[in-house]
Amino acid sequence: MMQNMKINIGPIELEAPVLLSPMAGVTDLPFRRLVKRFGAGLVTSEMIASQAMIRDHKRTHKMAYAESDEYLISVQLAGCDPEMMALAAKMNEDKGARIIDINMGCPAKKIVNGYAGSALMQDLAEARKILVAVVGAVEVPVTLKMRTGWDITNRNAPELAIIAEDVGIKMVTVHGRTRNQMYKGSADWSFIGEVKDAVSIPVIANGDIVTCEDAREALRQSGADGVMIGRGVYGKPWFLSQVIHYLKTGEKRADPTLAELKDIVLDHYQAMIDHYGEDAGKKIARKHISWYTKGLRDSAFFRQQVNRMTDARQVQEMINDFFDPLIEELAA
Numbered sequence: 001m002m003q004n005m006k007i008n009i010g011p012i013e014l015e016a017p018v019l020l021s022p023m024a025g026v027t028d029l030p031f032r033r034l035v036k037r038f039g040a041g042l043v044t045s046e047m048i049a050s051q052a053m054i055r056d057h058k059r060t061h062k063m064a065y066a067e068s069d070e071y072l073i074s075v076q077l078a079g080c081d082p083e084m085m086a087l088a089a090k091m092n093e094d095k096g097a098r099i100i101d102i103n104m105g106c107p108a109k110k111i112v113n114g115y116a117g118s119a120l121m122q123d124l125a126e127a128r129k130i131l132v133a134v135v136g137a138v139e140v141p142v143t144l145k146m147r148t149g150w151d152i153t154n155r156n157a158p159e160l161a162i163i164a165e166d167v168g169i170k171m172v173t174v175h176g177r178t179r180n181q182m183y184k185g186s187a188d189w190s191f192i193g194e195v196k197d198a199v200s201i202p203v204i205a206n207g208d209i210v211t212c213e214d215a216r217e218a219l220r221q222s223g224a225d226g227v228m229i230g231r232g233v234y235g236k237p238w239f240l241s242q243v244i245h246y247l248k249t250g251e252k253r254a255d256p257t258l259a260e261l262k263d264i265v266l267d268h269y270q271a272m273i274d275h276y277g278e279d280a281g282k283k284i285a286r287k288h289i290s291w292y293t294k295g296l297r298d299s300a301f302f303r304q305q306v307n308r309m310t311d312a313r314q315v316q317e318m319i320n321d322f323f324d325p326l327i328e329e330l331a332a
Contacts, residue, residue, distance in 0.1 A: 005017055005244075005247065005248060007041065007171070007202050007225050007226050008202070009042075009099060009141045009143060009170045009171045009202065010140075010141035010170040011141070012098065012099065012141060014041040014042055014226075015041060016039070016040070016041035016226075016244045017041055017204075017225060017226025017227065017247070018040060018041050018215070018226060018227055018229065018240045018243045018244045018247070019040065019041050019042045019043075019044070019173075019204060019226060019227070019228040019229070019240075020032065020035050020040050020042065020043040020044060020228070020229065020233065020240060021044065021206060021228045021229060021230035021233075022044040022045060022046055022047050022074075022076040022101070022103075022145075023046065023230055023231075024046050024047055025046070025284075025287075026046070026234070027043065027044065027045065027046050028046060028272075028275070028284075029275055030268060030271035030272050030274075030275050031237065031268070031288075032045070032073070033271065034237040034264070034267075034268055034271070035233065035237045035240060037237075038237055038238040038240065038241040039240060039241035039244055040240040040241070040244075041226065041240075041244070042073075042074055042099070043073060043074070044073070044074040044075070044076050044101055045073065045074070045075045045076055046076070047076045047077075047078050047103050047106060047111075048075065048076065048077055048078070048088070048092075049077075049078055049079060049116075050077050050078065050079030050081070050084045050085045050087070050088035050089075051079060051081070051084055051088075073096075073097060073098060073099070074097065074098070074099035074100070074101045074143065075092045075097040075099070075100060075101065076101040076102075076103050076145070077089060077092070077100065077101070077102060077103065077134075078102075078103040078106060078111060078116045078117055079116050079130070080114060080116045080119075080120070080126070080130070082129045082130045082132070082133035082134075083133065085102070085130050085133055085134050086133040086134055086136065086137035087137070089134045089137050089138050089142070090137045090138055093138045093139065093140050097140065098140055098141075099140055099141050099142070099143060100134060100138055100140060100141075100142045100143070101142075101143045101144070101145055101173075102130065102131065102134055102142065102143070102144050102145070102169075103116070103117055103145055104117065104118060104120045104121060104127060104144060104145065104146045104147075104160070105117060105118050105145045105146045105147045105173075105174075105175050105179075106118060107147070107179045107180075107182050107183075117179075118146070118147050118150065118179035119150075119179075121146060121147065121149055121150050121154075121156060121157075121160060121179065122150050122154075124156065124159060124160055124163060127160060127163070128163050128167060131144065131163065131164055131167045131168075131169060132167045135167055135168040135169065141170040141171070142168065142169055142170060143169060143170055143171040143172065143173070144160075144161075144164045144169050144171070144172045144173070145172070145173040145174075145175070145206075145228075146160055146161075146172065146173070146174055146175070147174070147175050147177055147178055147179050148174060148175070148176060148177060148178050148188060148191050148192075149178050149179070150178060150179050150180065151178050151179065151180040152178055152180070152181075155178060155191065157174050157191075157192075157194070157195050158194045158195050158197075158198040159198075161174075161195045161198050161199045161201075161203070162198050162199060164199075164201075165199045165200065165201050169201065170201055170202075171201055171202040171203075171204065172195065172199065172201065172202075172203055172204070173203075173204040173205075173206050173228050174192045174195050174203065174204070174205065174206060174224075175187065175206040175207045176188040176189050176191060176192055176205065176206065176207040176208070176218075176222075177207055186208060187206075187207025187208040187218075189205055189207070189208075189217070189218045189221035189222045190221045190222065192205045192218075192221075192222035192224055193221065193222045193223045193224075196222060196223045196224055196225075197223075202225040202226065203222070203224045203225055204224055204225065204226045204227065204228045205218040205219065205222040205224040205226070205227050205228070206227070206228040206229075206230065207230075209227050209228075209229050209230075209232050209243075210231065210232035211232070212242060212243050212246035212247075212252060214232070215227045215229070215243045215246070215247065216246070216247065219247075227243070229243065234291045235288065235290075235291025235292045235293075235294060236255075236291075237264070237268070238255070238256060238264075241253070242255075257330075258323060258326050258327045258330060259323075259327050261292065261323070262319065262320070262323035262324075262327065264292070265288075265289065265292050265293075265319055265323075266316060266319055266320075268285075268288060269285050269288075269289070269312075269315065269316060269319065270316075272284055272285045272288075273285075273312050278312045281312070282309070282310075282312050282315060285315075286303075286306060286307055289303065289306055289315075289319070290303050293322070296322075296326065297326065298322075299322075302318070302322045305318060306318060
């Protein structure tokens with residue numbers, strides 16, 4: 001059990017050391033709201049390209065939508081130009097972001113080829129310029145997400161963390177893989193401990209945390225101040241709240257019942273339709289429905305049907321028709 005469950009990001013105090021990772025195509029506003037409703041220390045937007053933000057693309061603004069009156073949100077930015085990053089950070093601060101997170105960890109080719117994301121770990125002088133520019137552009141705290149390094153021969157996350165702390169970054173998150181590993185192999189939680197030893201600001205461990213026990217072990221191996229959870233939350237927006245409860249008490253909190261799960265799926269589906277409109281919303285919802293129903297009886301056939309449906313109301317009826325017999329069986 002963790003003795004101290006709180007984390008300070010500059011003047012902001014988080015009530016729990018369990019954070020939602022920014023994930024493209026997943027951590028949109030409807031999903032962030034859902035995760036926050038169950039309980040999370042902090043939720044972060046999908047990664048936003050700074051240049052697209054400045055060009056005023058409607059989609060990137062929707063991705064960054066902060067709703068600061070509702071809850072604390074961090075907006076993650078990626079880019080390679082210090083001036084662009086600074087301007088995008090100021091724009092998001094003005095829109096209500098309470099924290100700006102800088103991405104130096106994304107391994108995707110289209111990001112790396114633009115010399116952003118984890119590519120910046122190959123040039124710490126350039127990385128420093130971006131950090132300095134963003135910190136100087138905003139009043140809100142700035143955080144940094146990175147990998148352990150570019151490849152196994154150059155795991156320089158501790159060095160980058162020292163630079164980050166020196167220029168005013170208030171927290172760093174480390175995914176326990178190099179860029180070249182992408183998502184292969186296992187996250188090296190123990191190496192994150194080298195970053196923790198190098199700085200005095202909070203350090204968050206990330207990568208391969210898909211069970212409550214994983215969270216505890218990541219904290220044990222790394223000595224980190226908290227964990228950030230990504231893929232472990234697919235189809236389980238309640239998972240962060242389970243991890244928080246486990247770290248506080250050592251007890252496992254049960255998953256939602258099938259009846260509760262049905263309500264979650266329907267609520268989330270409607271939220272996506274409301275947010276994106278019916279056409280885009282039903283397409284984006286498909287992956288979430290797949291994650292929610294994985295492992296349930298006849299779920300593969302159900303997902304095939306959902307993916308062919310063109311009417312949102314029909315999909316909602318199908319969700320009811322899928323869950324109701326399962327719920328009735330349990331009640332019998």
